Structure formats: C-alpha cells, structure tokens
Amino acid sequence: MTRLFTGAAAAVTTPFSKDSVDYDSFKNHITYLKKNNIQAFIVNGTTGESATLTRKEKTTLLSIAIDVADGDIPVIAGTGSNNTQESILHSKEAEKLGVDGLLVITPYYNKTSQKGLIAHFSAIAEAVSIPVILYDVPARTGMTIAPETLEVLVKQHDNIVGLKDATGDLAHLNRLQYVVDEGFSFYSGNDDLALPFYSLGGHGLISVIANALPKEYQEMYEAAQKRPKQAAQINHKLFPLVDALNVDVNPIPIKALISHLGFGEYSLRLPLVPLEKDAQTVLTELFDHTRKDG
Structure with a gap:
C-alpha cells in the first residue's frame, strides 16, 4: 500500500475578505x-472553516x-460531516475534480454508535475509488473510533488507507x-504531540501550525527518522509557539499568523471571531522570534 504522503501536511486555512x-x-x-x-494540502477541513463554506466555495478552493x-x-479534500448522504455527494464531487484523497471526520452532534460509524464510513468509501483517511477528533465530535471498528473498516475497504488521530491519547x-x-x-492531528507520535511509528502530521512554518515541521519529521536529538531540538524551539496557539479555538489563532505573513486579512466567519489586538500582538511577536531563532 502506497502512502498518500509522509511528513508534514497543512490543514490549510481559508482567507476571507468582507465575508467572501x-x-x-x-x-x-x-x-x-x-x-x-x-507534503500535502488538506483543503476544506476544520482549519479551513469548512462548516461555513458553501458548496461552490469548496469546489473552487479544491480546483485552485x-x-x-x-x-x-x-490534495486531500475534507468531505466529512454528520450527514452521510451529504458526505457522499461532496466526496464524489471532489473525486471528479481530481483530488488525491479524502479526509472524513466522525459524525458530530447527532453522533452515532460504533456500528453506525462502520455503516457511515463504509457508505462513503464505497461511493468513491480514491483513498480515504478517517479523522478522529473526540474533542469536537464527542466520540472516538474504537480499535475494533477500525479493524473492521480496513478489512472491508481497501481504499481506507489512513487515520488522522487527534485524540491526544498515545496509548490509543x-x-x-x-x-x-x-x-x-x-x-x-495534534501539533504538540507530533514528535512523540513519530517515535511510536506515526507517518506524519496534519498540522495547523505548518500553515505558517511548513519547512520547519517537515525538517522535524525528517530529523525524527534518523536524528532524534536534532528532532528534539527543533521541537523544543517550536513548542512555545504551538502552545501559544491554545489561546483560543482553532483556527482563530493561526489565521492571525497567516494574515501576519501577508496572505489576506485577519478575518473569520461567524460564529468565530478574531483575537483581541493585544493577544494578536503577543502571538505574532512570538512567531517572529521563533522564525528569527531559526
């Protein structure tokens, strides 16, 4: 089985101007x-504010x-939702556009059981022929993919090829x-756990902070494969900034940095709102200091 990618992928932000x-x-x-x-673009995911994007906006972003x-x-398209039929529709459209794979989150709000997860993911995987990465983020969905569930899904569907693990639980x-x-x-799926994740055999990172520091996060992955001491040094340098991003929910802090880099206005769609000016200043100054030290 060929991996879609190894190393650092960016869960890409979506810039807005006057809500467009x-x-x-x-x-x-x-x-x-x-x-x-x-190493990969993840488009229309949580960090891309997919919940507030229209169908046309998602399609245009993927095409670009x-x-x-x-x-x-x-290019990996976020096509998951808590509506199985809608996920199938978006997955088919993304495949037709020519994406290389899909990222599909566990259902949220209405949630489901482990049996329901198998049925949900199976329906999506069977509707397309491209690779599917499952996305497990219980902090946002209220549920976790059980090992027994993953085992069934992988045995039944050759195109379920990976999992983004944002549980924060290395034992899991x-x-x-x-x-x-x-x-x-x-x-x-956790920037702050990237290095220990690699040490346990993880194959990469679907990252928020790599939107702003792509080179540095790929360097850390590559060092982790053969030069663990260097990887630890890179992690030590980057960790304060990663930790600082916890000042508010994703993607509110990272979008301040992307705007600071010159890629659009600092703007989000409701219900998300920007950081206060003083918090923005603290974050961007730390970012500049981190880059300078590098």
Missing part, C-alpha cells in the same frame, strides 16, 4: 507552502489547490496499530 473567500490570497498561501516543502499542486504533492494509537498492517498510515 479571498481566492488570490489562498493561492498565494498554498504556493508558499509548496515552495517550503509541505489541484492547479497549484500540479501533481507534485497530494498503540491499540489502533495492533489491528492494521504496516501499510496503513497514521497521522497526528
């Missing part, structure tokens, strides 16, 4: 990411990402690893 998507800034941002060694990627790196990762073969890919 700023497609030019989006293109400039992902061009920057590609030039700075990002596919054009910029130009076959050099994979170990349990999941026991039920799949070596070809299955595990990606951390």
